[in-house]
Amino acid sequence: MSSSSPSSGARPRSAALVGPLGSGKSTLFDALLAAAGAGGRRTDPRARRAGTELRLGHCGFMGDAWSLLDCPGSVEFAYETECALAVADIAVVVCDPSPARAAATAPILRVLDREKIPHMLFINRMDTIEGRVRDTIATLQAHSAAPLVLRQVPIRQPGQPPSGYVDLVSARAYRYRPGQASELVQVPEEVRDREAEGRAVLLETLADHDDALLEKLLEDVTPTPAEIYAQLKADIAADLLVEVLLGAAERGAGVQRLWKALRHDTPDAAATALRKGIAPEGPPLAQVFRTVHAGHAGKLSLSRVWRGVVRDGASLSGQRVGGISRFQAGEAVKGAEAAAGELVGLGRLEAAVTGAALGEDLPLDFPTPPPPVYALAVATQERGDDVKLSAALAKLVEEDPALSVTHEKQTGETVLHGQGEIHLNAALERLAKGFNLRLASHRPAVPFKETIRAAVHEHARLKRQTGGHGQFADVKLDIAPRGRGEGFAFVDRIVGGAVPRQFIPAVGDAAEEAARTGPLGHPVVDISVTLVDGTFHSVDSSDMAFRTATRMAMQEGLAKASPVLLEPIDHVTVRVPSEHTASAQRLLTGRRGRILGYAALPDHEGWDAVEAMVPEAELHDLIIELRSQTAGLGTYVHRFDHLAETEARK
Numbered sequence: 092m093s094s095s096s097p098s099s100g101a102r103p104r105s106a107a108l109v110g111p112l113g114s115g116k117s118t119l120f121d122a123l124l125a126a127a128g129a130g131g132r133r134t135d136p137r138a139r140r141a142g143t144e145l146r147l148g149h150c151g152f153m154g155d156a157w158s159l160l161d162c163p164g165s166v167e168f169a170y171e172t173e174c175a176l177a178v179a180d181i182a183v184v185v186c187d188p189s190p191a192r193a194a195a196t197a198p199i200l201r202v203l204d205r206e207k208i209p210h211m212l213f214i215n216r217m218d219t220i221e222g223r224v225r226d227t228i229a230t231l232q233a234h235s236a237a238p239l240v241l242r243q244v245p246i247r248q249p250g251q252p253p254s255g256y257v258d259l260v261s262a263r264a265y266r267y268r269p270g271q272a273s274e275l276v277q278v279p280e281e282v283r284d285r286e287a288e289g290r291a292v293l294l295e296t297l298a299d300h301d302d303a304l305l306e307k308l309l310e311d312v313t314p315t316p317a318e319i320y321a322q323l324k325a326d327i328a329a330d331l332l333v334e335v336l337l338g339a340a341e342r343g344a345g346v347q348r349l350w351k352a353l354r355h356d357t358p359d360a361a362a363t364a365l366r367k368g369i370a371p372e373g374p375p376l377a378q379v380f381r382t383v384h385a386g387h388a389g390k391l392s393l394s395r396v397w398r399g400v401v402r403d404g405a406s407l408s409g410q411r412v413g414g415i416s417r418f419q420a421g422e423a424v425k426g427a428e429a430a431a432g433e434l435v436g437l438g439r440l441e442a443a444v445t446g447a448a449l450g451e452d453l454p455l456d457f458p459t460p461p462p463p464v465y466a467l468a469v470a471t472q473e474r475g476d477d478v479k480l481s482a483a484l485a486k487l488v489e490e491d492p493a494l495s496v497t498h499e500k501q502t503g504e505t506v507l508h509g510q511g512e513i514h515l516n517a518a519l520e521r522l523a524k525g526f527n528l529r530l531a532s533h534r535p536a537v538p539f540k541e542t543i544r545a546a547v548h549e550h551a552r553l554k555r556q557t558g559g560h561g562q563f564a565d566v567k568l569d570i571a572p573r574g575r576g577e578g579f580a581f582v583d584r585i586v587g588g589a590v591p592r593q594f595i596p597a598v599g600d601a602a603e604e605a606a607r608t609g610p611l612g613h614p615v616v617d618i619s620v621t622l623v624d625g626t627f628h629s630v631d632s633s634d635m636a637f638r639t640a641t642r643m644a645m646q647e648g649l650a651k652a653s654p655v656l657l658e659p660i661d662h663v664t665v666r667v668p669s670e671h672t673a674s675a676q677r678l679l680t681g682r683r684g685r686i687l688g689y690a691a692l693p694d695h696e697g698w699d700a701v702e703a704m705v706p707e708a709e710l711h712d713l714i715i716e717l718r719s720q721t722a723g724l725g726t727y728v729h730r731f732d733h734l735a736e737t738e739a740r741k
Contacts, residue, residue, distance in 0.1 A: 103430055103432035104360055105157065106157065107176050108159065109172055110196065111164055112166070115185060116185040117164075124420075127151060129148065143163050143513065147159070157353075169461070170458060171491070174445065174458055179363075181211065182210035182211075184210055188217055190230040194724065200231075200235045200236075204237065209357070210333055213335075216339055218252040218344070220252065224337065228335060235333060237331060238296050241289050242352070243259065244289045246279055256345070256348075260323070261316055270343050294308060327358075328358045360432025377395060377396045378448055379394045379437075379440075380394065380445065380446070382443070382489050384486045390441055392443045393437075396433050401428060403427050410441070413437075415437060437449075461510065463509055464509075464726065465715075466508045466509070466535050467506070467532040468504040468505065469506075470532075484496045493509060494507065507519075519532060534711050535711075537707055540658075543618055543652035545572070545651075547651050547652045548623075549567070549645075560630060564636035564637040566590070567644075568648060570645070577617050579615075581621075582620070582622070583595050583621075585624070589625050590622065594633075597637045600638070601639075601642050610654050615649060625637075657734040657737070658708055658735060658736075660704050660706055662704060663703050663704070663705045664700050683705065686702075688701075705729075707731075710729060
């Protein structure tokens with residue numbers, strides 16, 4: 092086995108394994124750790140649901156220290172993946188060999204291209220491939236800005252899964268052996284043509300960025316393996332090409348070859364820091380990429396050490412580091428220090444937030460949480476748990492900034508927002524298991540409003556005698572509709588002292604208060620209330636009396652003024668691959684949407700943006716159906732635009 096524990100002074104590096112749900116990414120993560128002699132149960136500070144949360148594992152390979160990140164595969168946890176990519180030296184994109192499922196990698200490849208993150212591609216489950224590798228690569232190439240170049244050619248018989256591969260740089264052939272390193276064999280004659288073709292494509296792609304190599308090819312001079320390795324490493328670091336490796340993680344096939352490619356081609360930590368704009372000189376610097384509240388163990392800030400050495404007990408940004416953890420063979424192992432390049436857990440940094448720089452006040456780049464697309468109203472099932480719920484939700488949002496919480500004043504609901512049904516269900520599970528909270532959840536109420544269509548004149552008189560001072564007030568109000576969005580207005584047109592000046596503010600306040608709940612049960616908007624006349628009693632009139640009379644007039648008047656329900660209408664922009672544009676339009680119109688148009692997305696070749704006005708009541712599960720119809724690729728953003736009349740709902 093070509094692995095070992097990291098030695099003192101070993102250069103620490105990190106690799107993030109990314110890929111769509113079901114690609115076998117987590118199996119590859121476990122296989123890499125096992126191949127490095129660091130196998131064990133799930134290497135994570137908490138029990139995780141497969142495909143939904145990040146795993147961090149540490150190991151050594153051929154004397155180098157490695158931090159491996161198993162990123163969530165579910166599209167609903169894409170933000171967590173982006174946070175991991177922000178601190179990794181290289182990404183390994185794991186995908187299925189079927190061209191039909193290859194498109195699921197499109198969002199990941201787009202992020203890697205946009206951020207210029209070095210990455211390689213591992214086509215997993217080669218033991219299940221039915222077609223040609225070149226067909227899979229052609230499908231993937233449509234979603235990658237950088238050229239995808241085969242590093243290996245599979246050795247296979249017709250109708251059989253690959254039994255090994257030929258390395259196109261070393262020109263050596265290897266036969267897979269389950270559970271062991273691949274065996275060196277002679278290059279089969281039937282593979283030589285495909286080997287020559289693949290090697291020519293690799294060299295031509297490398298020559299596009301190296302004049303010396305191009306000159307050799309033009310002169311028909313064969314470059315040495317050392318020259319090819321050097322240019323390949325340089326091009327990967329610059330994100331100019333993506334090497335494609337083959338294997339079957341569940342059988343251990345191709346895992347050692349992937350390790351060796353990582354060891355050779357992954358940029359050093361210093362190069363990654365430079366790519367992020369971090370100067371090599373200065374005090375120790377770390378960045379939090381994930382926050383975990385681990386029960387009795389307290390808060391753990393998973394962090395990348397960008398510069399210097401971080402020691403247990405040291406002060407970072409005014410906070411004392413309370414423990415340094417690595418995760419080996421499924422267990423948290425305490426250490427005394429962490430060197431530049433390492434990904435470790437820093438304990439007890441209570442004020443540290445995800446994305447924050449620790450050690451120096453620097454504006455380090457970090458992904459912005461995506462806007463929410465799904466929501467659930469949550470409430471405790473046990474009395475007295477409301478305060479506990481507020482504290483738990485605050486910790487939950489700190490752990491996962493892609494979640495957010497709002498307290499809706501109109502409906503009185505606490506609403507949890509996120510990236511989809513799976514995302515929020517995982518959050519509710521976390522609240523139940525991690526915080527011992529029994530919650531009920533339901534679809535949030537839509538904040539309907541109401542207004543009136545007709546103007547009315549309403550007269551109300553309050554006259555009560557209860558012994559001593561009585562209560563008397565008389566008001567005459569004109570209640571009229573206003574333009575949409577103009578809000579509530581109170582107008583005083585009293586002349587001649589019919590209502591004394593000191594009582595008029597009470598009339599205005601009571602009219603506005605009465606509009607908070609109209610005859611249809613919702614706040615009344617876009618109306619004017621004009622006090623045109625009234626009478627008073629020198630002894631029995633008071634602020635309270637005029638408030639009561641005003642509320643009486645408003646209640647009667649609004650019911651007579653042709654009340655109508657208003658629903659919020661959102662401006663929605665759906666982003667989908669072009670082949671799904673028509674489906675997206677049908678989906679929106681089926682939800683009472685009014686299509687405004689569509690256009691190609693800038694910098695997203697093959698993608699369209701469809702804009703529409705859609706009632707908010709129709710958006711609750713839109714993301715579920717949209718993903719279902721677009722192979723998980725579609726998404727949308729929305730914002731409130733206006734209120735529009737709708738039929739009254741019971």
